Each structure stands twice: as structure tokens, then as C-alpha cells.
Amino acid sequence: MRAGPSQEEVRRHNLGTLLRYVHVHGATSRAELTSRLGLNRSTIGALTAELTTAGLVSEAAPRETGRAGRPSLVVRPESSMVYAYALSIEVDRLRAARVGLGGRILDRRETDRPRGMQVLDAVQPLTEFVHEMRREVPDGARYIGTGVAVAGMVRRDDGMVRLAPTIGWVEEPVGAALRAELGDGQLTVGNHADVSALVEHARGAAAGCDNVIYLYGDAGVGAGIIADGRRVSGHGGYGGEVGHMVVNPYGRECSCGSRGCWETEIGEYALLKHAGRGDDTGREAVLGVVDAAMRGDSQAQFAVRQVGEWIGFGVGNLVNIFNPEAVIFGGTLRDVYLVAAAQIRSRLNAIALPACREHIRLRTPELGYDAALIGAAELAFEHLLDDPLLLT
Amino acid sequence: MRAGPSQEEVRRHNLGTLLRYVHVHGATSRAELTSRLGLNRSTIGALTAELTTAGLVSEAAPRETGRAGRPSLVVRPESSMVYAYALSIEVDRLRAARVGLGGRILDRRETDRPRGMQVLDAVQPLTEFVHEMRREVPDGARYIGTGVAVAGMVRRDDGMVRLAPTIGWVEEPVGAALRAELGDGQLTVGNHADVSALVEHARGAAAGCDNVIYLYGDAGVGAGIIADGRRVSGHGGYGGEVGHMVVNPYGRECSCGSRGCWETEIGEYALLKHAGRGDDTGREAVLGVVDAAMRGDSQAQFAVRQVGEWIGFGVGNLVNIFNPEAVIFGGTLRDVYLVAAAQIRSRLNAIALPACREHIRLRTPELGYDAALIGAAELAFEHLLDDPLLLT
Structure with a gap:
């Protein structure tokens, strides 16, 4: 429990809030900052001046607005400097x-x-x-x-x-x-x-959502989780290891020493193995299976279906635990999601409680590999x- | 994003912080409040006076301290009023x-x-x-x-x-x-x-822990989850439905319509059924099995072992997802935990990644049914x- 901030702490907090706003949203007019941040015009002016002096933002007249009156200056982050x-x-x-x-x-x-x-x-x-x-x-x-x-x-x-x-x-x-x-x-x-979750939450596919699960797949599967607007990182920083949630107690051994972890069912190896390409590895190989499935290759389609079932299964579990607004499929899970969306949704619906999933959106990342x-x-x-x- | 608070907001925040402190910790000396809240003595005095006028706290001289000097007044919540x-x-x-x-x-x-x-x-x-x-x-x-x-x-x-x-x-x-x-x-x-999780977090078995999973079992199983000091409640308030995390895809049908949910393996019915008492229901019946297991009844011991395995299994999954410091077993899970602790711990260790579980404490509630x-x-x-x- 901490007492409230001093005047000076409030000023620094406000500087951070303004800088964060333009960092996330890009160039923003003073008028919009005034309304978004709930501060008056003179305070916004003073804060902007201070950040400009510090070399963190710059101000310029906006492009022609077509409206009458003096246009509000636009504040932008000093991205190049x-x-x-x-x-x-x-x-x-x-x-x-x-x-x-x-x-x-x-x-x-x-x-x-x-x-x-x-x-x-x-x-x-x-x-x-x-x-x-x-x-x-x-x-x-x-x-x-x-x-x-x-x-x-x-x-x-x-x-x-x-x-x-x-x-x-x-x-x-x-x-x-x-x-x-x-x-x-x-x-x-x-x-x-x-x-990656933080970025998709701040300015990507989950902007405006306070409860988000960002899944990332490559050889394994991990997650970045946002609950009530904040990252769930756990005591030491190790939270989000959803790839090692055991979904199939009778499944295959996992590299972690356990058995039937989610990533043994939905990771790269599972997909390639089901597709009869168990000797391949890597992102290109996964995309090869996804492409083959889209072209009608029946074994590739079988592989995508198998993996899609287990993706929906694990996402259903996470939805019951977190009641999120958005689930984002990143890495190679993005590509698998694009061909198996219906199946993932259907299995998710069977496992997740209606109240937990009622406002959920399944998404692909907007910022991709960046x-x-x-x-x-x-x-x-x-x-x-x-x-x-x-x-x- | 919100700008920093005004002077008046800071004052009200500080009043709330002081009141919350004595609400959670009970009678506290002004000297301790000064150090805990990081405010100076005169501010603490003014805040206490205002809360006293509002009838929310009272102040009194402490019992004899045995130390020299004027003792610091003790502030306590007006619990009876x-x-x-x-x-x-x-x-x-x-x-x-x-x-x-x-x-x-x-x-x-x-x-x-x-x-x-x-x-x-x-x-x-x-x-x-x-x-x-x-x-x-x-x-x-x-x-x-x-x-x-x-x-x-x-x-x-x-x-x-x-x-x-x-x-x-x-x-x-x-x-x-x-x-x-x-x-x-x-x-x-x-x-x-x-x-219940909030209370055990504030003043019970998980006081001082910022990442906590409070499990509660009766006929079903639910959880209250605290991540980084705050409740994980999800978009609509439905988070924490860990009882409907599917742990056994080949398991029994659940009342929710899914199959193999955690509560089908560790809930009241599972325990009673394994104990050959599938027609019984209720807390007393569960305690009866736990008592019988402690007295050496082999079928009751079998039941407790079966359920203990699955408790450890699901807790292991949650530990991988949340990396908590404390897991608290409430309701009838408390009693099952007391007889199956070694087994729960062993299965948890097999499933949870070492980093995720390294500082974990398994606990029973301090506030019990209250x-x-x-x-x-x-x-x-x-x-x-x-x-x-x-x-x-």
C-alpha cells in the first residue's frame, strides 16, 4: 500500500502519460491530447514544451484541415532521434x-x-x-x-x-x-x-481489449497474457507457459519431461508428423503443410484438422480460466489458424463455458513478425x- | 491512459490508503502508519483526524509499552460502528x-x-x-x-x-x-x-504474496486468482473457471456439457465414487472418506490417491500458466489436501516446469469457512x- 503522489510526482506522471500516448498512437493534436488525457489546454501546452525541450517530441502545424480557425498543433514522437x-x-x-x-x-x-x-x-x-x-x-x-x-x-x-x-x-x-x-x-x-502480446495489445490486433491471450507457435508454443490491461507474468516472470499445459495425459513425451503437453499436440512436430513429413523442421515446412492443405492434399488436411482440434481444445481451457475478449494466433499458429479457423472455433465452443466465451474474438496479429x-x-x-x- | 491526480484526489487517495491499511492490518500506531505509508507525521495526523470525524476510525493511547517517551497513538477501524x-x-x-x-x-x-x-x-x-x-x-x-x-x-x-x-x-x-x-x-x-481469494490474499494464508491461486472445492471446483496483486476476473467477471479446464479428454461427461473437466476428476462425486460411496453427497460425506483414509480404510485411501493425482495434475497446469507463489486449497479440497499432500506435490512437480514452481508454497486457508x-x-x-x- 502506498500513499498518493506528491505534486512533483504528478507532473512527472503526466509527462509520462503524454509521451506514452504519442508513443502508442503516433502524431496527436493538442486538442485531442486535452480531451484524451483529461488535462486542460495550458497543462498540455506546458507538458509538451517540456518534452520538446527534452528532445522527446516535436510540434508542428497540421496539414490543411479545411476547417476555419487556428488549427491545434500536432505532437509527434521524435522517432528518428x-x-x-x-x-x-x-x-x-x-x-x-x-x-x-x-x-x-x-x-x-x-x-x-x-x-x-x-x-x-x-x-x-x-x-x-x-x-x-x-x-x-x-x-x-x-x-x-x-x-x-x-x-x-x-x-x-x-x-x-x-x-x-x-x-x-x-x-x-x-x-x-x-x-x-x-x-x-x-x-x-x-x-x-x-x-509480442504487449505490442498487439497496445497498437495491434487487441488494441482496446483489456483481456487478451496472445499465442505464439514455432517449434513450441508460448503465450503472452494480458488480464485487466496488465501482463500476467507471475512471480519470477515465467507465467504464460501454456505450451506445457498438459491436455492429453495419454499423449506423447514432451521435451520438458512431462507427457501430453499442449505443444506436443499443436507444435511444429505434431503438424509435420501428421502430414507424413516428420523428418522436416522449421517454419517453411509448416507453411508447406498449410499450403498443401489449402490445395486439397488430403494428408495435409488431416494434419491441419488434428492440430486444429487440439488448438481449439487448449484455447477452450484458457478461455475458461481467463474469460478474454481476444485470442491472437501468432507465429506459425497464425497460418494454421487461417486454414483451421472453423474447426478451432467449434472445438473451443464445445469446451469453453458460454459466459466465458460470449464476447471472444479470434484474431491474427496485425504486426506480424515485427x-x-x-x-x-x-x-x-x-x-x-x-x-x-x-x-x- | 489517464493523467495524474489533482491535489484533492491525492488527499482522498491517501485517506483511502490509510483506512485500507487499518482495515486489513487492524490497530496500527501512528508511527507505523508514517513509515508504512511513506507520509510524514503531520499528514498522518491530519488524515487520521479526518477519518475520526467521519466515524471510520478511532484513536487511543496504546497499552503500556515499557519504553520511555510519549507513545504513538494507535489507530483502529471502527469495527462495531x-x-x-x-x-x-x-x-x-x-x-x-x-x-x-x-x-x-x-x-x-x-x-x-x-x-x-x-x-x-x-x-x-x-x-x-x-x-x-x-x-x-x-x-x-x-x-x-x-x-x-x-x-x-x-x-x-x-x-x-x-x-x-x-x-x-x-x-x-x-x-x-x-x-x-x-x-x-x-x-x-x-x-x-x-x-475468498481476496481475503486470503489480504489477511490470510497468502498475505504478502502477489501471485496466488485459491482453489475451492465442494460439488464443483472454482478458483480465485491473483496475478501481480490483482484479481484476474476476465472480461465479464467469469475468469477462474478452472474446474472446467479439461484435463482428461477421455474422461467422464461434465454437468457443463463438456467431458473430462477437472472437477469431474477432483470434485465431490469423483472422490465418493472412487470410495464406493457414489450415492452419497455433501461435505460430510467427503470428510467421511478423508477420515476413513486416515484410519487406514483401503478403498478410501484409493479414492484419495486417485483424486490427489488429478489435483496435482491440474495444479501443475495452473502453475505453468501463472507461476504463482502460493496455491491455497479451500473448501473440501483442504481436507483432501491434508491427506494427499505428498502425492499432490509429486504430481505437480512432474507436470510443472522447475522455474514455474520453484518458489511455490502449498497452503490451507487461514480464514477457513469465514x-x-x-x-x-x-x-x-x-x-x-x-x-x-x-x-x-
Whole structure:
């Protein structure tokens, strides 16, 4: 329990609120900020002036509005001058981007990640990407920090990757390794699905929804969960491991040591195996099955049906637990969802209680594969948005 | 997104924070309030004076401290003079209490609820209990509102009970019926497990834990879930229906229409059936099996083992999803937990990922059967604690 804020805390809170608004919504007129934030015009003017001085936003007259009267100035985030680095360590890819305030990707790099690649071998190309992108940064631009998304369980406090079965890492100090290599203490590591969920919630397919389940599939399955507008991250930061919800007690052994985990029924291997392609791996192979199913290949259709049933089954369980407004299918689950939507919906309806599912929308991501990068950058921007003057 | 509060809002927030502190923690010295709330002594003094004038707290010198110097005054909630009514509609019981600020039960009534009893037949004795208790209220005492806990899915907005399979109600306007009968608009209805979870979180077995799963078992199984200190209630208020998480796709039909729901494996019927007592029902029958198992009855032990396995299984799933610090076993699950703890723990360990379960504590409730009543009263006190001057 904490007492209310002081005057000075209120001012800083308001600066953060205004900056966050334009960060999420992009260029916004002073008039709209006044009404959205519930502050009067002079306060908005003072806050904007302060953020402009700090180099975080700029103001300009809007394009011709066609209306009479003096137009309200438009406030926009200084996307090209205030930036973070975003890194994403995925099953098959290593990606890096420079992301401007406002979530704009200014530069990007990526390379394949051979399965089995170790931490130090992954840190090296990511570091090189950052060095390359750094050379392109305009003079005077301001670095805020670096965010890293990893497809695994990440300890919130220090970025230790506790378990990332699909990447093959256990107890690897990814945060420490990257901090050392980049010589940068401003580095935060988060779970891939968690940060993607945050972005789809803030400015994507779940904008305006307070209760959201974002599922991400590749070799495994993870989730980022938003309840009542806030991320469900759990005690150590490991919440959302829905891929290891056991759905089939008589099912196949899982890499985690348990049996019948959801990801053994809906992950990449299950789909490829049902399709008679059990020796293949990777995103392209999954898309191959989905394409074949759309073209009428009966074994591919069988595979998609099997997996679709189990997707609906697990989503039904999650709907009973969370009563969400939106479920978003990301990664390869997006493609499977597109061909198995009817089946997923039907199984979900059979399992979820009517009240729990009555307002639910099933969606694909709006930000696609960029969500993880933009979300990783959010980890870096978070401190700035909480207190814009902290770093000045 | 909302801008920061005004000076007046801060003052009211601080009044609420102080009142909430003594409501949850009981009598507290001014010195401790100063340090806990991070406000200076004169502010604490002014806030206390205002709450005293409003009749919500009182101050007195503490008992002899044995220390030198002037002792700090002790602030306590006016439990006997500020109260709410709490009603609880359960599978086998109807209960009512008058609960003082601070969560003290001042008066109580209860009666059996024959299974199959309809809404209007339940409203009548509850109304009568309130009338009886009202006659005992001291002059000048202040009524805050009425809270109702129902073992079912409750629409947050109006207290409509959407589905309460174990009580046998579907789409019943419990909130409206009680409001009409009591002639009282200040009545809020919530889910039994949700309100119990709030109380165990605030002042019971999960005090100080920010991520908590409170399970409640009777004929069915429900949960109240706290993530990052806040209740996970979902879009319409129906979250936490973990009893309808399907754990056994090849299992028995559930009253909800699905198959293999968790409550078909760990609910009252499953235990009694495994124990060869499938014709019995009710809490006493469950306790009978638990007692028999403790005395060495082999069929009762078999039943407890079977159910214990499935309890551990479902808890393991929830631990992977929520990464909680505490799981609390309430209702008849408390008694089953006490005889099957080792087995539950072992199955949980097999299913939950090590990182998700590493700091978990399994607990029984501290407030026992009173949690639902004290929690129902919280629904009424909530408005007062948010803004103590709202009603003066």
C-alpha cells in the first residue's frame, strides 16, 4: 500500500502519460491530447514544451484541415532521434532492429539461426548487427537502451534464460552475455510471446481489449497474457507457459519431461508428423503443410484438422480460466489458424463455458513478425515512458 | 491512459490508503502508519483526524509499552460502528453475517440449503437473516452495503448468476432478487472463490504474496486468482473457471456439457465414487472418506490417491500458466489436501516446469469457512476504501 503522489510526482506522471500516448498512437493534436488525457489546454501546452525541450517530441502545424480557425498543433514522437535496439532470438532466426520512439523500425538485420546454435555463437552476430546499425545513427540521436526477446523462460531480474527447449538452452545467462559483449548495462531481456502480446495489445490486433491471450507457435508454443490491461507474468516472470499445459495425459513425451503437453499436440512436430513429413523442421515446412492443405492434399488436411482440434481444445481451457475478449494466433499458429479457423472455433465452443466465451474474438496479429522486435524495444522504452526526465 | 491526480484526489487517495491499511492490518500506531505509508507525521495526523470525524476510525493511547517517551497513538477501524452485511450462497448452506470494518464478524446466521433449492426460496431465508441481525445493530452504527458470494459465475455488472451448475441455477437474477427483497440498491454479488481469494490474499494464508491461486472445492471446483496483486476476473467477471479446464479428454461427461473437466476428476462425486460411496453427497460425506483414509480404510485411501493425482495434475497446469507463489486449497479440497499432500506435490512437480514452481508454497486457508463471508463484505467495503468520504 502506498500513499498518493506528491505534486512533483504528478507532473512527472503526466509527462509520462503524454509521451506514452504519442508513443502508442503516433502524431496527436493538442486538442485531442486535452480531451484524451483529461488535462486542460495550458497543462498540455506546458507538458509538451517540456518534452520538446527534452528532445522527446516535436510540434508542428497540421496539414490543411479545411476547417476555419487556428488549427491545434500536432505532437509527434521524435522517432528518428530517440531510439532503442531490439534483438530477437528465435528458433530459426536471429533478428536485430533499431526502433524509434513510437515503435517505428528504422533499421534492421537478420540471419538464420541453425538449430543447436549455442549462446555465445548467437551473441556474436547480434553484437555485430548492433555495431553495424550504430554506424548509421544520425548525429545527436539519443540511445535509450536495448531490449531482447527470447523464445524461452526468462528470469525477470537479470535476463537469465532458465529454459528454452525449442532453442535448446537451459540456464544460460543471455542477459549477462549480451551486456558484456555490447558493453551496455541498459539491456533488458523478456519472453518473446510476452513482448509480442504487449505490442498487439497496445497498437495491434487487441488494441482496446483489456483481456487478451496472445499465442505464439514455432517449434513450441508460448503465450503472452494480458488480464485487466496488465501482463500476467507471475512471480519470477515465467507465467504464460501454456505450451506445457498438459491436455492429453495419454499423449506423447514432451521435451520438458512431462507427457501430453499442449505443444506436443499443436507444435511444429505434431503438424509435420501428421502430414507424413516428420523428418522436416522449421517454419517453411509448416507453411508447406498449410499450403498443401489449402490445395486439397488430403494428408495435409488431416494434419491441419488434428492440430486444429487440439488448438481449439487448449484455447477452450484458457478461455475458461481467463474469460478474454481476444485470442491472437501468432507465429506459425497464425497460418494454421487461417486454414483451421472453423474447426478451432467449434472445438473451443464445445469446451469453453458460454459466459466465458460470449464476447471472444479470434484474431491474427496485425504486426506480424515485427511484433517481437517492436515489443523488445518496448522493454527499453518502458523506463523512459515511466519517467521521461529520468535520463535527461 | 489517464493523467495524474489533482491535489484533492491525492488527499482522498491517501485517506483511502490509510483506512485500507487499518482495515486489513487492524490497530496500527501512528508511527507505523508514517513509515508504512511513506507520509510524514503531520499528514498522518491530519488524515487520521479526518477519518475520526467521519466515524471510520478511532484513536487511543496504546497499552503500556515499557519504553520511555510519549507513545504513538494507535489507530483502529471502527469495527462495531461501521458494518456491511455479507451473504453466502453455497451448495449445501446459506449463510449471512454482519461484518464490521476491519473484517470482524459481529453477528452470523446460517441454515442448510437442500440441493435443488430455487433462487426465490434461497432469497427468503437470507432476507430474514438480515432482518434479524438488523434488530441487534447498536444505535448510530453505520451501514455501508451488502456483499453476496455465490458459488457460480456472476456477471460483474448486475449480479446475474449466469451458471452455477453445482447449485443448479442458470441465468438467475440473484442480484436483482436480493435487491428487491431487501429494498437495498447497495448490493454487490461476486463469485465465492474470487472473494475468498481476496481475503486470503489480504489477511490470510497468502498475505504478502502477489501471485496466488485459491482453489475451492465442494460439488464443483472454482478458483480465485491473483496475478501481480490483482484479481484476474476476465472480461465479464467469469475468469477462474478452472474446474472446467479439461484435463482428461477421455474422461467422464461434465454437468457443463463438456467431458473430462477437472472437477469431474477432483470434485465431490469423483472422490465418493472412487470410495464406493457414489450415492452419497455433501461435505460430510467427503470428510467421511478423508477420515476413513486416515484410519487406514483401503478403498478410501484409493479414492484419495486417485483424486490427489488429478489435483496435482491440474495444479501443475495452473502453475505453468501463472507461476504463482502460493496455491491455497479451500473448501473440501483442504481436507483432501491434508491427506494427499505428498502425492499432490509429486504430481505437480512432474507436470510443472522447475522455474514455474520453484518458489511455490502449498497452503490451507487461514480464514477457513469465514473467508467467503469476510470476502463478500469486502465487496461492500470496496467503495468506502476507494474513497472514504464518498458516503459522508
